[in-house]
Amino acid sequence: MTRFRDRLAVDVSLTIAGTAHAIPGGSVKRVELELAVHGFCGELEFVVLDDADFGGGFTDSLVTSFSSPDLGEITLSLSADYDAAEAAASPEPLRISGLVTRRSIEELQLREQSNQPILARRYRLRFADPAQVLWTQHFPCRLYTECSLEHVINDQLGDRIELSYDWAELAEVAPLWFVHLPVEHGASFYDFVLWHADRRGGYFAYDYGAGGYTLTGSRASSGAALSLFGDDLDRVELLVPESPRHRVDVCNSYAEAAATTVVTNTQAAKGIRHDRLMRSAIAQAADDRVTVETTRLMVPKYEARIEFARVPIIGLAPGLELVLPAANRWSEGSALLDKTWLVRSLTVCAVAPDGPLDQDLQLASTRYDVELRAELQQHDDLRQGLPGFRHPRYPGFVEGKIVCELGEDGEKTYQSFRNEDTSADEYTVEVPLWDSQRIKAPFEPTMGSSNVYLPSYRDERVLLALELDRARIAQLLMWRDGAALSMDVQGEQILWGKSPTSNTSLNHVYEADKPVFNLARTSDADSVLISLSEGTLVLHVEEQD
Secondary structure: OOOEEEEEEEEEEEEEOOEEEEEOHHHEEEEEEEEEOOEEEEEEEEEEEOOHHHOOOOOOOOHHHHOOOOOEEEEEEEEEOOOOOOOOOOOOOEEEEEEEEEEEEEEEOOOOOOOOOOOEEEEEEEEEOHHHHHHHHOOOEEEEEEEEHHHHHHOOOOOOOOEEEEOHHHHOEEEEEEEEOOHHHOOOHHHHHHHHHHHHOOEEEEEOOOOEEEEEOOOOOOOOOEEOOHHHEEEEEEEOOOOOOOEEEEEEOOHHHOEEEEEOOOOOOOOOEEEEEEOOOOHHHHHHHHHHHHHHOOOOOOEEEEEEOOOOOOOOOOOOEEEOOHHHOOOOOOOOOOOOEEEEEEEEEEEOOOOOOOOOOOOOEEEEEEEEEEEEEEOOOOOOOOOOOOOOOOOEEEEEEEEOOOOOOOOOOOOOEEOOOOOOEEEEEEEHHHOOEEEEEEOOOOOOOOOOOOOOOOOOEEEEEEOOOOEEEEEEOOOOOOOOOOHHHOOEEEEEEEEOOEEEEEEEEEEOOEEEEEEEEEEOOEEEEEEEEOOEEEEEEEEOO
């Protein structure tokens, strides 16, 4: 990478346990930054003198808090110490605010003494943007009902992450949202946000000007494009990304209207495709899926990687738009011209040259050997540019209880409701774990055959399979009171009805190792029994007082 020498002002404020420590720019011996559209990470190295006990004038007040486990916050500003002649005005400094992740301290001696005193310390730390630090350690499993996904995300922000939205679907209220991120599966809430943006064709970005994040349905514009100057650049390389060679088939398996819709790709190879399976009775849901897959399937345009010969005359940050007019001393035949470019990433490495350890320590700036590189993407190339992420695993399994408002308390009644959108019947199920919220689940057979109509009844424990935005009953979890038989009779039984005084049972048991078949009906004091046993048919009708 091209390296040049320049004088930079690095303004650093490090806050630990509520106490802010200002680090003079000349004390910073190394700064490395990896800035991308979605966020940043970096490393910093600086020296602090501690020689007051030996006749010096400096005391290190940072050492105690730096080695504590308290959360560290860092604010860093980086700019050239003087302007290039071509600059109409001083460019805005690059400013970032992040959280410290790792730290180390090296104890130094400035000169040999008999007792080897510690006269200075070299501090090293790593840091990143708040969402990358905190959300990667956040693994919630929570159910939300009758709210928007925007509300769900806001519930995870905490006090150090700011997020704004411009995406209509995030504000739509849905019956159910289930965030399923068990720590053992490895997908954090940071992965969840990136995953949702990827699957729905959205954009997650860090706003370097405002210091917060945006989650949008389309890529936001940074405003008027800034002009680079030819003398800023040292080397330009054009990169042609690999194009997708597949088409997409959206396959709706709903049996009453099964259909496959093809999303074409001009660069697809014959026979190569991605099949996207879904199941929905709503035609609009299939159409929406086709729209999303069409948005996601984009052929990339060529990119540019530039290495700088000096600190540019404009303030650069990911997300900004650039142009390079030929009049700004650059070749008219360059592929960079006549296009608007988006700064996708920026890499900075500034290392102070070898010299006395205490050189420039109290000054606002010092000289560095600098490497500066940017990766550019054409403005009309609408790829999302998301970092790698882990996919959340669905479904998650939790227990629920069937809700029914028919009949008297304690009766084994059942109830379903017609969904106005799908015209499908649904149960209402209460989930005790999360404040007894109520969700809807399909009123479908759960006993393995559509010939057996045995709806789940009031307060029956069921195992729910929860997806991101829907649920189904996966399994029944309890025997009904009175349905279980003693192991002594080695029997099987089906029990119907509302209560112990209003029911019908059908069972097959063994008595003296002989099979017995019973059909019994009970209605308050009235009872009927039909029993088939070895050589015997019993029909017993009785009405008790």
